[in-house]
Amino acid sequence: MFNIDGRFYALTNACVHQGARVCLGKVSGTALPSRVYEFKYGHEGRILRCPWHGWEYDVTTGESLFDPATRVVTYPVIVRDGAVYVAVEERIRP
Numbered sequence: 001m002f003n004i005d006g007r008f009y010a011l012t013n014a015c016v017h018q019g020a021r022v023c024l025g026k027v028s029g030t031a032l033p034s035r036v037y038e039f040k041y042g043h044e045g046r047i048l049r050c051p052w053h054g055w056e057y058d059v060t061t062g063e064s065l066f067d068p069a070t071r072v073v074t075y076p077v078i079v080r081d082g083a084v085y086v087a088v089e090e091r092i093r094p
Helices: none
Strands: 002-004 007-011 026-032 040-049 056-058 077-080 083-086
Touching (some): 002 040
């Protein structure tokens, strides 16, 4: 479960590569496409990096950065009366 700017996101706790527990990974930003000899960094606080092999996922979509068709499973999150609920039976599929 992640809170990014007041919006909640829920992802399964397994990297699609080899099943590492992504909850042990770091949340940061990533290098963005840029011109030769330029370095652009963005998406701070939105990129989840697998602790085993560094695969990166966008927390807001579950998509991997190298191939949007490769993704961790995400779940709908409902905030009601100050409580946060995850609808685990209703997986969001690509």
